[in-house]
Amino acid sequence: MAMIDPYGSRLYKDYEKVMKDFGLEQLPDLPEENRLMRRGVVFASRDLKPVVKAMEERKPFYVLTGIMPTSERIHLGNKMVVENVAYFQKHGAQTYILVADLEAATARGVSLEEAKKRAMDFHIPSYIALGLDPKKTTFYFQSENSNVINFAYEAAKKITLNEFKAVYGSADPGRIMAAVTQVGDILFPQFEERMPGVIPVGIDQDPHIRLTRDVVNRMKDRKFFSPAAIYNKFTPSLDGELKMSKSRPHTCIELPDDPKKVCKKIMRALTGGRESVEVQRKKGGIPEDCMIFELYKQHLIEDDKELQKIHDDCKAGKLLCGEDKQHCCELMERYMKKLKKDIEAARKNVDKLNFIRF
Amino acid sequence: MAMIDPYGSRLYKDYEKVMKDFGLEQLPDLPEENRLMRRGVVFASRDLKPVVKAMEERKPFYVLTGIMPTSERIHLGNKMVVENVAYFQKHGAQTYILVADLEAATARGVSLEEAKKRAMDFHIPSYIALGLDPKKTTFYFQSENSNVINFAYEAAKKITLNEFKAVYGSADPGRIMAAVTQVGDILFPQFEERMPGVIPVGIDQDPHIRLTRDVVNRMKDRKFFSPAAIYNKFTPSLDGELKMSKSRPHTCIELPDDPKKVCKKIMRALTGGRESVEVQRKKGGIPEDCMIFELYKQHLIEDDKELQKIHDDCKAGKLLCGEDKQHCCELMERYMKKLKKDIEAARKNVDKLNFIRF
Numbered sequence: 019m020a021m022i023d024p025y026g027s028r029l030y031k032d033y034e035k036v037m038k039d040f041g042l043e044q045l046p047d048l049p050e051e052n053r054l055m056r057r058g059v060v061f062a063s064r065d066l067k068p069v070v071k072a073m074e075e076r077k078p079f080y081v082l083t084g085i086m087p088t089s090e091r092i093h094l095g096n097k098m099v100v101e102n103v104a105y106f107q108k109h110g111a112q113t114y115i116l117v118a119d120l121e122a123a124t125a126r127g128v129s130l131e132e133a134k135k136r137a138m139d140f141h142i143p144s145y146i147a148l149g150l151d152p153k154k155t156t157f158y159f160q161s162e163n164s165n166v167i168n169f170a171y172e173a174a175k176k177i178t179l180n181e182f183k184a185v186y187g188s189a190d191p192g193r194i195m196a197a198v199t200q201v202g203d204i205l206f207p208q209f210e211e212r213m214p215g216v217i218p219v220g221i222d223q224d225p226h227i228r229l230t231r232d233v234v235n236r237m238k239d240r241k242f243f244s245p246a247a248i249y250n251k252f253t254p255s256l257d258g259e260l261k262m263s264k265s266r267p268h269t270c271i272e273l274p275d276d277p278k279k280v281c282k283k284i285m286r287a288l289t290g291g292r293e294s295v296e297v298q299r300k301k302g303g304i305p306e307d308c309m310i311f312e313l314y315k316q317h318l319i320e321d322d323k324e325l326q327k328i329h330d331d332c333k334a335g336k337l338l339c340g341e342d343k344q345h346c347c348e349l350m351e352r353y354m355k356k357l358k359k360d361i362e363a364a365r366k367n368v369d370k371l372n373f374i375r376f
Numbered sequence: 377m378a379m380i381d382p383y384g385s386r387l388y389k390d391y392e393k394v395m396k397d398f399g400l401e402q403l404p405d406l407p408e409e410n411r412l413m414r415r416g417v418v419f420a421s422r423d424l425k426p427v428v429k430a431m432e433e434r435k436p437f438y439v440l441t442g443i444m445p446t447s448e449r450i451h452l453g454n455k456m457v458v459e460n461v462a463y464f465q466k467h468g469a470q471t472y473i474l475v476a477d478l479e480a481a482t483a484r485g486v487s488l489e490e491a492k493k494r495a496m497d498f499h500i501p502s503y504i505a506l507g508l509d510p511k512k513t514t515f516y517f518q519s520e521n522s523n524v525i526n527f528a529y530e531a532a533k534k535i536t537l538n539e540f541k542a543v544y545g546s547a548d549p550g551r552i553m554a555a556v557t558q559v560g561d562i563l564f565p566q567f568e569e570r571m572p573g574v575i576p577v578g579i580d581q582d583p584h585i586r587l588t589r590d591v592v593n594r595m596k597d598r599k600f601f602s603p604a605a606i607y608n609k610f611t612p613s614l615d616g617e618l619k620m621s622k623s624r625p626h627t628c629i630e631l632p633d634d635p636k637k638v639c640k641k642i643m644r645a646l647t648g649g650r651e652s653v654e655v656q657r658k659k660g661g662i663p664e665d666c667m668i669f670e671l672y673k674q675h676l677i678e679d680d681k682e683l684q685k686i687h688d689d690c691k692a693g694k695l696l697c698g699e700d701k702q703h704c705c706e707l708m709e710r711y712m713k714k715l716k717k718d719i720e721a722a723r724k725n726v727d728k729l730n731f732i733r734f
Contacts, residue, residue: 124529161526168519171482171557175550179537182549191540191552192533198549199529 033251036221037062042249046070052105054098054250057325059316060218062249064227068214069246073109080207080215081106082114084160084200085145087137088126091272094253094262094317095220097148102218102248104149111216113155115145116203120160120167121196130161138368140361144273147360152367158206158374165209165376166202173201176236177229185225185232197229204230204245216246224249253316256287256309271313274358277351284310284346290332291339302335310339310346318349391609394579395420400607404428410463412456412608415683417674418576420607422585426572427604431467438565438573439464440472442518442558443503445495446484449630452611452620452675453578455506460576460606462507469574471513473503474561478518478525479554488519496726498719502631505718510725516564516732523567523734524560531559534594535587543583543590555587562588562603574604582607611674614645614667629671632716635709642668642704648690649697660693668697668704676707 036042042062045055048070054060072079081103107113119133128136137159146152160166174194182189186197204226207215217227224247231244252261255269262270269287271280290304290311305311311329319325331337394400400420403413406428412418430437439461465471477491486494495517504510518524532552540547544555562584565573575585582605589602610619613627620628627645629638648662648669663669669687677683689695 120526120529123526124533130526161522164519164522164525167522167525168478168481168488171478171550171553174553175482177549179548189549190537191535191547191556192529194549194552195529195532195556198553 033061033221040221040224042224045248049073049109052101053320054101054316055105056322057315058251059098060102060248060250062221064224064247064249065231065244066216066246066248068243069106069216072214073106073111076110078211078213079106079111080114080213081111082116082204082207082215082217083219084116084118084203085137085141086118086122087133087141088122088128089264090136090140091264091274092141092144093264093270093272095250096144097273097317098250098253099218099220100145100148100150102250104151106216106218107151107154112207112213113150114207115142115150115155115157116163116166116206117141117157117159118203120199123161124192125196134159139365142371143361143364143368144357146364147357152364152371156372156374158376160199160203162376163202163206163374166199166206169202169205169209170195170198173198173233176233181232182229185229197226198233200226201230201233205234205242208242212241212243214243214246216248218248218250220252221249222252251316254309254312256283258288258307258309271350274354274361277347277354280350280354281347284313284343284350287343289339289342295338298338299335303332303337303339305329305332308332310342313346313350318346318353391419391579398579398582400582403606407431407467410459411678412459412674413463414680415673416609417456418460418606418608420579422582422605422607423589423602424574424604424606426601427464427574430572431464431469434468436569436571437464437469438472438571439469440474440562440565440573440575441577442474442476442561443495443499444476444480445491445499446480446486447622448494448498449622449632450499450502451622451628451630453608454502455631455675456608456611457576457578458503458506458508460608462509464574464576465509465512470565470571471508472565473500473508473513473515474521474524474564475499475515475517476558476561478557481519482550483554492517497723500729501719501722501726502715504722505715510722510729514730514732516734518557518561520734521560521564521732524557524564527560527563527567528553528556531556531591534591539590540587543587555584556591558584559588559591563592563600566600570599570601572601572604574606576606576608578610579607609674612667612670614641616646616665616667629708632712632719635705635712638708638712639705642671642701642708645701647697647700653696656696657693661690661695661697663687663690666690666697668700671704671708676704676711 042064045060045063046066048055069079083099083103103113117137119130122128122133123130179189182194186193204217227245227247234242234244255262255266257269264270268283287309290306290308292298292301314325314328328337400422403418403421404424406413427437441457441461461471475495477488480486480491481488537547540552562575585603585605592600592602613620613624615627622628626641645667648664648666650656650659672683672686686695
């Protein structure tokens with residue numbers, strides 16, 4: 019079985035194989051699917067039925083994600099997760115955002131104070147700018163939530179070192195501590211009241227979901243619901259080589275990013291263009307291989323018809339890469355400006371958020 | 377190199393070998409040594425010089441131990457540790473007692489609430505009855521001390537799984553969490569102000585000391601003092617076979633214990649007596665092999681001259697085992713009655729203790 023390393027940066031092109039290897043399911047039909055769901059960017063799910071049932075019956079359920087306040091930017095992968103959180107929030111989910119300041123402090127050497135400051139100044143306002151309803155969202159800092167941490171100790175007793183290695187591929191003390199704390203975070207909304215919950219993730223985060231499900235199975239008498247998950251594909255790097263990552267900045271778009279710089283990167287992106295304009299006019303381009311089209315599909319174009327038209331025009335040889343990149347730049351520029359404004363607006367109200375204090 | 381397992385119950389008879397294997401030092405000269413130090417029951421130390429220097433120069437230093445509030449009794453090993461803590465307290469040490477409720481909850485399945493209740497009702501009053509000055513002691517609950525827990529996460533990042541295995545002989549997630557939390561506890565008094573500190577332990581607890589020293593070495597820029605330690609020998613089981621342990625109750629004395637029951641156990645204890653009264657009167661007894669003498673030496677007789685007289689009378693064949701056991705019973709009965717009274721008195725003032733609340 020292939021190993022998914024949530025800490026690595028390998029790109030999974032063969033999502034069907036991943037689904038089979040990890041026992042993931044197709045995404046079931048959901049009401050008013052968001053852009054990512056409609057377009058197969060959310061490509062799989064795990065145990066989503068209890069969540070769908072709760073949605074239909076308007077019973078309590080929750081959605082949860084974390085903020086890792088290490089850097090001063092976020093990336094497009096975070097954006098997709100937040101959009102998926104916002105989807106479930108709009109459909110009635112109790113919404114929890116935890117700030118993984120403890121993990122940031124220990125794994126990345128950012129002090130707890132600095133991690134909190136960054137989260138309040140940037141990450142939380144960004145998550146709100148990306149679509150979270152702040153009035154309906156509950157926030158907490160991992161380092162303050164002794165309930166989660168105490169549960170992490172309990173969870174640690176439920177798994178052996180070999181089981182841990184089987185899920186994560188390796189085990190070292192720091193990773194173990196971080197992982198069992200995530201187990202506590204994922205189950206935290208159920209500490210008071212048992213209910214189904216869904217964690218939107220990239221596939222690289224699946225080990226945390228599986229570990230949590232293993233721990234739940236070992237605590238049958240506690241009657242937790244095993245967490246459900248939905249999985250989004252990665253945004254590829256602009257050269258199409260790997261998962262987009264800050265470690266290769268010229269192929270990476272961050273949020274927010276300077277519109278001018280982004281434009282330069284877009285101009286050098288891999289497209290599905292042909293060897294010459296003449297050939298492309300005759301044979302058409304290949305949007306399936308085009309990173310610009312990928313940006314439209316995953317992030318920039320909401321309207322399916324508009325996206326389809328670009329797809330068709332490219333295939334027909336009517337839309338050439340230069341013009342298309344220019345269009346992408348304009349959309350990106352508009353997006354970045356709006357995002358920056360929205361972040362600033364959200365920052366002003368950050369002291370009014372629902373923080374659980376312990 | 378022999379492995380000392382702090383969770384096991386093997387008895388170490390060959391303390392010289394243990395010292396050599398683990399790189400322990402002789403106990404240096406200390407002012408006004410207590411009964412355990414004078415009699416070699418405290419048989420070794422590690423890196424005690426900075427502590428001795430701080431004592432001499434009246435500079436800040438600390439002594440620390442933990443309470444594991446699992447059972448409703450403590451044992452003679454705890455008694456020795458508390459007596460050693462009290463020794464350093466009397467000589468100027470800042471004194472910290474942590475209640476390992478988190479470890480109790482996770483390792484032994486006692487709920488945090490129950491663990492706290494037991495600590496307040498029994499363990500803390502007992503520690504005070506055993507000689508701690510409550511006015512000069514700072515207490516905290518592990519589960520509430522987020523500073524310690526956050527530090528535990530950091531410590532976990534500083535050690536590899538193989539290093540952990542080398543110190544503890546094995547590694548599983550629960551043990552790792554408990555161990556790195558103890559590292560946090562041991563260094564906690566230095567979080568605000570760096571100073572030397574000493575941890576009185578049984579030799580089985582040495583892995584925690586070594587792990588803490590390893591972590592300190594990995595954090596050179598933080599300038600923690602490596603913890604010093606002093607080591608007491610085990611109290612042997614009454615049949616002289618093993619370390620005294622609740623798992624073999626007829627050879628074990630707990631605190632407090634019913635005086636009548638204790639007396640019965642004492643009557644069956646291993647002594648250094650001869651095959652007949654006649655032989656013993658002629659050749660004398662062997663106090664070195666006698667568990668009754670061990671109880672006197674470690675626990676029941678404070679006055680060195682009184683102890684020496686018993687030793688000499690036994691050797692001379694003047695004191696026979698029956699009479700001696702009767703004497704031991706009387707001392708034990710008196711001790712248990714006083715201890716019970718002292719625990720009850722301490723319990724009444726338990727709400728006036730210096731608890732750090734977080």
